[in-house]
Amino acid sequence: MGQIGIWQLVIIIGLIVLIFGAKRLPDTARALGKSMRILKSETSQMKKEGEKDKGHEGSGPESPAEPAPRTIQAAPGDVTSSRPVEEPGRTTQG
Numbered sequence: 001m002g003q004i005g006i007w008q009l010v011i012i013i014g015l016i017v018l019i020f021g022a023k024r025l026p027d028t029a030r031a032l033g034k035s036m037r038i039l040k041s042e043t044s045q046m047k048k049e050g051e052k053d054k055g056h057e058g059s060g061p062e063s064p065a066e067p068a069p070r071t072i073q074a075a076p077g078d079v080t081s082s083r084p085v086e087e088p089g090r091t092t093q094g
Helices: 006-020 025-056
Strands: 070-072 083-085
Touching: 006 025
Parallel strands: none
Antiparallel strands: 070 083
């Protein structure tokens, strides 16, 4: 129990071909691969930003220069769907 045998794999592959069809299967696999690459690049970028933030904690006060506007991109290299993001201003609650 817990192990997948050869017959179970054959049945699973057959169901996938029946559901998606032989013509759409390569497109589906390509889209899945693209999604996995995006996920991998985003997680590595988050790790780099986290390490960079940890390194800046003890370095003293930073200059009050205004940061560059951030841009959200749908996919790496896709500049047609990128758009600037306005970050909310700081508010005080009192």
